[in-house]
Every structure is written in C-alpha cells, then in structure tokens.
Amino acid sequence: MDSIILTTVIMLGVLAATLAVVLFVVAQKFKVIEDARIGETENTLPGANCGGCGYTGCRAFAEALVKADDISNMFCPVGGNATMSKVAEVLGKTVEVKESLVAVVRCSGSCENRPRVNEFDGAVSCSVMAATYSGDTDCSFGCFGKGDCVPVCNFDAISINKETLLPEVDENKCTACGACVKACPKFIIELRKKGIKSRRIYVSCMNKDKGAIARKACKTACIGCAICRKNCEFDAITIENFLAYIDADKCRLCRKCVDVCPQKSIIELNFPPRKPRIETQEIKAAGTVNTEVITN
Amino acid sequence: MIKTFKRGGVHPHENKISQNAALEQLLPEGIVRIFISQHIGAPAECIVAKGDKVKVGQLIAKANGFVSVNVHSSVSGTVLGMEDVADYQGIKKPAICIQVEGDEWDENIDRSSEINRDLSKSAEEILAKITEAGLVGLGGATFPTHVKLAVPKGKTAKAIIINGAECEPYLTSDHRVMLEKGEELLIGVQLLKKTVNVDKAYIGIETNKQDAIDNLTKLSANYSGIEIVPLVPKYPQGGEKQLIKSITGLEVPDRALPIETGCIVSNICTTFAVYEAVQKNKPLFENSVTITGKNLKVQKNFIVRVGTPLSQLINAIGGFPENTGKVISGGPMMGRAISNLDAPTLKGSGAVLFITKDEAKRGVKSNCIRCSKCVAACPMGLQPFLLYKLAELNMLEDLKEHAVHACIECGCCLYTCPANLPLVDYIRLGKTRAMKLIVKPK
Numbered sequence: 001m002d003s004i005i006l007t008t009v010i011m012l013g014v015l016a017a018t019l020a021v022v023l024f025v026v027a028q029k030f031k032v033i034e035d036a037r038i039g040e041t042e043n044t045l046p047g048a049n050c051g052g053c054g055y056t057g058c059r060a061f062a063e064a065l066v067k068a069d070d071i072s073n074m075f076c077p078v079g080g081n082a083t084m085s086k087v088a089e090v091l092g093k094t095v096e097v098k099e100s101l102v103a104v105v106r107c108s109g110s111c112e113n114r115p116r117v118n119e120f121d122g123a124v125s126c127s128v129m130a131a132t133y134s135g136d137t138d139c140s141f142g143c144f145g146k147g148d149c150v151p152v153c154n155f156d157a158i159s160i161n162k163e164t165l166l167p168e169v170d171e172n173k174c175t176a177c178g179a180c181v182k183a184c185p186k187f188i189i190e191l192r193k194k195g196i197k198s199r200r201i202y203v204s205c206m207n208k209d210k211g212a213i214a215r216k217a218c219k220t221a222c223i224g225c226a227i228c229r230k231n232c233e234f235d236a237i238t239i240e241n242f243l244a245y246i247d248a249d250k251c252r253l254c255r256k257c258v259d260v261c262p263q264k265s266i267i268e269l270n271f272p273p274r275k276p277r278i279e280t281q282e283i284k285a286a287g288t289v290n291t292e293v294i295t296n
Numbered sequence: 297m298i299k300t301f302k303r304g305g306v307h308p309h310e311n312k313i314s315q316n317a318a319l320e321q322l323l324p325e326g327i328v329r330i331f332i333s334q335h336i337g338a339p340a341e342c343i344v345a346k347g348d349k350v351k352v353g354q355l356i357a358k359a360n361g362f363v364s365v366n367v368h369s370s371v372s373g374t375v376l377g378m379e380d381v382a383d384y385q386g387i388k389k390p391a392i393c394i395q396v397e398g399d400e401w402d403e404n405i406d407r408s409s410e411i412n413r414d415l416s417k418s419a420e421e422i423l424a425k426i427t428e429a430g431l432v433g434l435g436g437a438t439f440p441t442h443v444k445l446a447v448p449k450g451k452t453a454k455a456i457i458i459n460g461a462e463c464e465p466y467l468t469s470d471h472r473v474m475l476e477k478g479e480e481l482l483i484g485v486q487l488l489k490k491t492v493n494v495d496k497a498y499i500g501i502e503t504n505k506q507d508a509i510d511n512l513t514k515l516s517a518n519y520s521g522i523e524i525v526p527l528v529p530k531y532p533q534g535g536e537k538q539l540i541k542s543i544t545g546l547e548v549p550d551r552a553l554p555i556e557t558g559c560i561v562s563n564i565c566t567t568f569a570v571y572e573a574v575q576k577n578k579p580l581f582e583n584s585v586t587i588t589g590k591n592l593k594v595q596k597n598f599i600v601r602v603g604t605p606l607s608q609l610i611n612a613i614g615g616f617p618e619n620t621g622k623v624i625s626g627g628p629m630m631g632r633a634i635s636n637l638d639a640p641t642l643k644g645s646g647a648v649l650f651i652t653k654d655e656a657k658r659g660v661k662s663n664c665i666r667c668s669k670c671v672a673a674c675p676m677g678l679q680p681f682l683l684y685k686l687a688e689l690n691m692l693e694d695l696k697e698h699a700v701h702a703c704i705e706c707g708c709c710l711y712t713c714p715a716n717l718p719l720v721d722y723i724r725l726g727k728t729r730a731m732k733l734i735v736k737p738k
Contacts, residue, residue: 118635121658123718125688128725133635134386 037066037091044086045076050154052077052177065091072096078155078175101176101191103158103169107143108204108265110164114139114218130185138217141206143167143188149180171198193248197270201246201253203228204267208241215263222265228257298503300528301541304675306708307530308465308629310504314588314595315468319476321599322612323399328371328603329381329391329640330356335432336439337363342392346377353402353579356392359430365440366430370581370601373397383642384606384625384634391640394603405578411479412575415486422491422574429573430580430643435459435534435563436626438644441570444562445491447555453492454558457543458485458567460501460508461527461534464627467647469584470564472597474501474508477568478515484571485522492560497522498543502529531629532706536561538675550702565646580643585609589650591617603640609648610637621656624649629707659716670709670719676702680709684719687726695730703727 042062049057053076055064065071071093076083081097088095114137120129126148134140145165149158157173158180160166167180171194181189188206203222207214211223224242236250237257246257246266258266333339340357350356350369357367373396381391401407417425423442431441447453458481462470474481485497499516501509503526516522525543532538537548539561546557554561562570565584572578580602587596593614600609610616616637624631626647634648670680678699686695700723709719 121656123721125722125725128718128721131725131728132385132632132721134382134388136635140386140388 035066038062040090041065041087044079044083044090046078046083048078048154048175048177050078050175050177050179052175052179069093077101077177080175100194102171102174102194102198102200103176103178103180103189104192104200104202104204105143105167105169106188106190106202106204106206107141107166107186108220108267109137109139109142109218110166112164113220114142120144126183127185139207139209139214139221141186141188141208142218143186148183148185149189152179152183154179195248195253199253199271200248200269201251201255201258202248202267203244203246203265205243205263205265208243210242214242220263220265223263225262227260227262228266231256231260298526298528299542300530301533301538301675303541303677304673304708305530305532305538306673306711308711310529311465311590312468312471312504313466313590314586314597315471315505317468317472317595317597319469319472319584319597319599322601322604322609324371324396324601324604324608326605326608327376327393327395328601328605329379329393330367330370330603331381331383331389331391331640331642332357332367332378333389334367334438334602334643335365336437337361337365337443339390340364340367340430342378342390344375344392346375348375349373350375350394351400351402353405353581355579356394359427363440363443365432365442366428366579367392368430368579368581369394370603371396372400382636382639384636384639385632386636386639391603406576411483413483414575415483415490417487417490417574419491419493422487422570425574425577426491426570429569429578431566431569431573432580432643433563434565434569434583434644434646436630436644436646438642441562441566444560445488447492447560448553451555452558453494453555453560454496455494455544455560456485456488456492456497457539457559457561458497458499458564459534459536459539459561460499460505460512460564461539462505462564463502463529463531463533464629464631465531466588466649467586467627468588469586469597469646471505471508473564473568473584474505475511478511480571480575481564481568482512482515482519482522483575484567484569486519487570487574488560488562488567489521495521498525499523500525500527500533500539500543502527502533504529532675532704532708535675535704535706537704550699583641583643583645585641585645586647586649587613588647589617589620589652590655591619591652592650593617600641600645602643606634606637606639606641606648609641617650619652620650621653622651624651629711630705658718661717662715664715664717667714669712669714673708673712675706675708676704678703680719680723681717683723683726684717687722687729690726690729692726692730695726700727700730 042059045058047058053061055061080100084095116136118136120136124146126144126146129144143166147160149167155173155175157170158167161168176191205222207221214221215223222243224239226239228244229237234250234252236247238245258268338360341360342357344356351372354369356369359366373394376393376395378390379393380388382388427442432438489497509526513524527542536554540557540559548554548557569580582599582601585598585600623634625634664681683700703723705724707720
C-alpha cells in the first residue's frame with residue numbers, strides 16, 4: 001500500500017519537475033518583450049474603443065502612439081487635449097493643442113418645413129432607403145430620419161427628435177468620434193469646431209438643387225442666393241452648386257449672415273439672446289471681450 | 297415531362313389580367329426626355345445641340361466605348377437641350393429633352409408591315425446592325441446586347457435560349473409579342489443563331505401561356521433548329537441561370553457567365569428588337585409596356601416610345617386609379633416602386649403596375665424563428681436569413697464568404713418569410729457594399 005503512494009508521489013514529482021524545466025525553457029525562448037509604455041499609454045486613454053482615432057481600439061492606438069516618431073497628427077477626440085497632453089508626458093513626445101470638435105446635423109427639413117410626398121415602407125434604415133430611391137420628400141439631399149446615426153453612437157449623444165424626425169446632437173456628450181458621420185448615407189453630419197463658449201454658425205442645409213426647386217421642396221432650404229456671402233466681411237462663405245458653406249476657420253461669429261438669410265437656413269447656436277442696438281453700442285464703448293465677438 | 301428548375305422558387309398568384317389586351321401604339325405628346333444612360337456601362341455621348349431638328353430613329357447620343365450603347369430619338373421635333381431629369385426613383389440623371397412635332401421617321405427605316413424573311417446577312421453585318429441600333433436586354437437588366445453576343449475568346453456557344461417564361465406575376469407584354477409578332481420573333485431567333493454561329497435555339501415558355509406555345513410551335517415548323525420548350529410555371533424561371541437549368545439541365549458555375557455552359561440567353565422583346573433592327577433598320581426607341589393592376593378600369597399592353605412621360609401613360613388608362621397603394625415599375629416580385637410619376641420611360645421599362653392599398657401593405661415585422669423557409673425558397677441556394685443579419689450588422693467580410701454576390705434579388709425569401717423580415721432590402725444593401733459599389737458623391 002505504502003509503495004503505491006510513494007511511487008505515485010515520485011512519479012508525479014518527476015513529471016512536474018520535467019514539465020517545469022520545459023516550460024521555463026519555452027518561456028525563455030519565446031519571450032515577448034513588450035514596450036511597457038504601451039500599457040502606460042493605454043491607461044491614459046479613455047478606453048471607449050470607439051475608433052474615433054482611426055484605429056481599431058484604444059490598445060491599437062496606444063501601440064501606434066508608441067511606435068510613431070511624430071504624434072502631432074494623431075488625436076483622441078474623446079479624451080481631447082487633456083488626454084493627449086498626458087500621452088505626451090508618458091511618451092516624452094510633443095502634441096499640438098487641437099480645437100475640440102462637435103457633430104452638427106446640416107439639415108433643417110423637419111416635417112413642417114419639408115412636406116413628405118411619399119411613404120417609405122421598406123426596412124427602417126437610412127442606408128437601405130438611400131440605396132432604393134431619392135427619399136420621401138422632394139429634397140433628395142436631406143435627412144431621411146430613419147436613425148442610422150443613433151445606434152452607432154457609443155456615447156448616447158445623438159437621438160432622433162420624434163416631432164421633427166431630425167437627429168439632435170447632445171453636445172455635452174458628443175466626443176466627435178465621427179461614427180455618425182460615417183454612418184450617414186447622405187453625408188449631412190459634419191464635425192465642426194466647437195467654438196468659443198460652444199457658439200457656432202453653420203448652414204443647416206445640403207440641398208444642391210437650383211433655388212426654385214430647393215425652395216419648393218423645403219421651407220428652410222439654402223437657395224444659393226449669395227446674400228450671406230455679400231454680407232460676410234471675412235470671406236468665410238463660399239457657394240458651390242447653389243449651396244452656401246461657412247468656413248469655421250474664417251468665421252468670426254458676427255451673425256450677419258444669420259440675419260440676412262431669407263430662408264433662415266443659417267443656424268446660430270448657444271448665442272445669448274439678441275440685445276437691442278443701443279445696448280450693444282454701449283457695451284462696445286465699455287470694450288468687453290464679448291462685444292468684440294458680437295459686433296465684429 | 298414538362299421541364300423546370302429544381303432548387304428553390306415560389307409560385308405566386310399569376311394575376312395575368314392584361315393578357316387579352318392587344319398591343320396598342322401610344323404616341324407621346326409635349327416633351328419627351330431621353331436619358332443618355334439607359335443601360336449597364338458608360339453613358340452615351342450627346343451629339344445633338346439645342347435647336348436641332350431630329351427625326352424618329354435619328355441617333356442623338358453615341359456609344360462611349362465598347363460597353364455602352366447608342367441612343368436614338370423616339371420622336372420628331374426640336375431638341376430643347378440637356379437637362380438633369382429625375383427618374384422613377386427620383387434620382388437625377390442627364391437626359392436629352394425634345395419637343396414633339398409631328399411624327400416624321402428617318403428615311404432608312406422600313407415602316408411597311410410586310411415581314412422581311414431574308415436571312416442572307418452575314419454574322420458581322422447582323423452584329424453591326426445590332427450595335428448601331430442601340431439594343432439592350434429588355435428583360436430588365438438592360439445589358440448591351442452586342443456585348444452579350446460577342447462570345448469571349450476560347451469559349452464556344454452551343455445554343456441560344458430565348459426567355460419567354462415571363463414568370464413575374466401580372467406582366468404580359470412578352471406574351472402579347474409572342475402571340476402577335478410570332479413570325480418576326482422566329483426570324484429574330486434565326487438572326488441571333490447566325491450571329492453566334494449555333495444550330496440550336498430553345499424558346500422556353502411557361503405552360504400558363506398555352507396559346508403562345510401553340511402559336512410558336514405552329515410557326516416554328518417553317519424554321520429549322522428552333523425548339524419550343526414548355527415549362528412548369530414557377531418564379532424565378534425567367535432568371536438567366538434558372539432558365540438554363542430548366543432547359544438544358546446545366547448549372548452556371550459561381551462567378552461565371554452563362555457562356556460557360558455554352559448558352560446565350562435573350563429576352564423575347566430583345567429578340568423582336570433584333571428582328572426590327574436588322575430587317576427593318578429600326579433602332580430601339582420603343583418597347584412594349586404592360587399597364588395593369590386590379591384597380592384599373594382597363595388593362596393595356598402599349599407600345600411606348602422611350603422618354604414618354606409616365607403621366608401620359610396614366611392618362612391613357614383614364615387617370616390615376618383610386619385606392620392605389622403603390623406604383624411599381626416592373627413586376628411585383630422584382631420591380632421597384634416609383635416615387636416620381638412624371639419620370640420618362642426607359643428602354644428597359646417593361647411594365648407599370650398599380651397595387652391596391654391592401655396589397656401594398658407590408659406585414660408587421662417580427663423575429664426570425666429559423667424556420668428556414670427562405671433557405672428552401674432561394675433559387676441560388678443561399679441562406680437569406682443569415683445574409684440579412686450580416687448585412688444589418690455590416691459584416692462585409694462574412695457576407696463575401698457567404699456568397700452574397702450570387703444573390704439575384706428575386707425576392708423569393710421575402711415572399712415566403714412568415715416573420716415579414718425585410719430580407720431583400722438588407723441583402724441588396726449588403727451586396728452593394730460588399731462589392732464596393734457605393735461611391736461617395738463628390
């Protein structure tokens with residue numbers, strides 16, 4: 001009886017010792033030396049794995065950051081400048097401070113503004129609809145409202161307004177990862193500069209039809225009349241294919257174009273309510289920063 | 297035994313309510329708009345200018361390359377210029393607009409009703425005539441006919457197959473052509489045989505068109521090497537691959553052209569157009585169009601000039617019918633809904649179908665219960681339920697692996713699905729995406 005136990009113990013002991021040696025040799029032979037900085041860098045990243053940086057996830061981005069010599073072109077839109085400066089600290093590389101972006105929906109064709117002329121009863125998907133025909137309104141450029149942009153958002157920042165049937169972006173949640181931009185088959189979502197105090201001016205229309213046709217299809221369509229371009233003092237507005245576009249780099253947020261647009265297709269966001277003329281002048285005299293922005 | 301294909305297929309209600317309506321000519325009025333791209337391949341190049349006077353059958357846009365076709369004027373009148381015109385689906389494409397003035401034909405076209413039985417032309421001459429006449433496959437795909445008839449090097453054609461199946465419910469224009477233009481059709485078949493140098497031609501006709509089978513069998517006694525093959529009515533028998541399988545028993549290999557089996561398939565209307573192009577010098581500028589629907593007062597089979605506004609066709613049947621839920625270009629299975637009723641007709645428009653509100657309603661979508669009815673119905677042997685899910689999740693690599701490219705979009709899966717899932721909608725999207733065909737607009 002004793003001998004059986006003893007034999008077993010010895011056998012297993014020898015086996016364990018042999019395997020330990022084999023494992024040790026294998027581990028030494030195939031040792032992967034990983035740059036410790038990859039792990040460190042990954043820890044500084046948000047861990048959302050959204051793909052907004054252009055890589056498959058945070059780990060892949062961290063690897064790319066460690067590998068690259070110049071990381072000034074690489075950016076994590078979710079973490080923003082704070083994260084990137086931390087990354088730079090870890091890696092000892094330099095990064096540029098980038099202006100933060102936000103997604104804007106360039107269509108104002110709500111049910112009220114843009115009458116529906118037919119009904120789409122196929123699969124509830126903008127992509128399917130875009131592959132089938134020009135859409136359920138006379139405007140073939142605008143939003144379909146089937147919400148392809150909603151499920152792709154990892155941050156719950158975009159939702160379809162049930163009344164207008166247009167997507168709305170929650171700018172506090174939006175990280176400008178660009179997932180919705182890619183999902184939209186009509187290319188109406190754009191990543192624009194967030195702007196000072198989140199103030200933005202943009203043309204909320206994508207209609208490239210001639211003015212008369214565009215106007216018939218939608219009450220707020222840009223008709224390419226060029227009044228905004230004439231009134232812009234900073235050459236920020238270009239008109240192509242009967243559609244105005246405001247260059248956010250040149251725009252000084254004077255809001256003149258918003259006032260003159262006959263179609264109300266230029267939208268201003270997060271500005272304080274307009275004050276009467278006299279007051280504005282008074283403030284100008286006082287010379288605060290705010291007025292400079294407003295009266296420029 | 298009557299032939300058919302084995303794998304998959306469905307048999308919806310035939311509803312061929314317009315089959316007794318004889319072909320009628322419909323002349324356009326006002327302005328016709330002729331698209332310069334009505335075929336698969338490069339758009340034709342416009343060769344007329346604003347203010348030019350054109351005659352019926354005159355070349356107005358020239359083929360731009362080998363896989364492209366000529367476009368001819370379908371009316372006589374004054375050219376108003378090029379314009380972007382919305383098609384059936386509301387998508388804008390360049391078209392030549394012509395103001396109709398009278399009906400003056402090009403002198404070279406033989407307008408007599410006499411049948412030209414002369415078969416002395418050589419294969420090259422016939423092919424040149426077909427190329428010049430701007431012929432495309434009129435079954436729906438509008439593939440240039442001269443490209444199809446150019447047999448690739450190293451391959452030999454053994455037989456011509458003429459598709460008279462007309463398996464789509466409601467459609468009857470091919471049926472009417474077989475009945476009324478039987479002899480011309482058979483001459484067209486002989487011309488096609490000569491072009492690709494084969495001795496044998498089959499005309500596959502479903503047995504629900506017995507009068508067409510009888511008519512062509514009687515007439516074909518005078519022509520050698522034409523066999524009329526009755527087929528069991530089954531959808532999608534008119535699909536190229538299914539028809540070859542039905543008639544010859546041969547399977548077209550995956551990712552291969554039908555020529556691998558030695559067969560070249562041509563549609564009834566295309567064959568008739570071949571006759572007209574070669575024997576009568578008449579380019580393709582008109583086509584037979586079925587106008588049908590349960591809520592119509594009259595059922596019609598019109599011969600319509602290309603570019604006629606759809607609204608004129610609707611006027612010809614007594615105005616827009618009440619209780620219409622959907623207007624479809626083509627049959628109910630593969631046709632596409634029309635969102636723009638002012639759009640001009642195309643070379644390949646075979647039918648305008650009015651569907652009542654009750655018929656048009658899609659069932660309520662529920663969950664897939666893996667009953668595999670769609671798998672049983674798929675004539676290509678695919679797994680539609682899986683392709684649907686993969687397309688919805690945008691898993692393109694997997695779609696490619698599961699042979700999404702083989703889908704012929706026939707709609708059998710959607711027809712059988714008890715859960716009313718929009719299978720074809722997504723599979724079509726996945727197919728386009730997997731083939732990288734969606735091009736980002738500039």
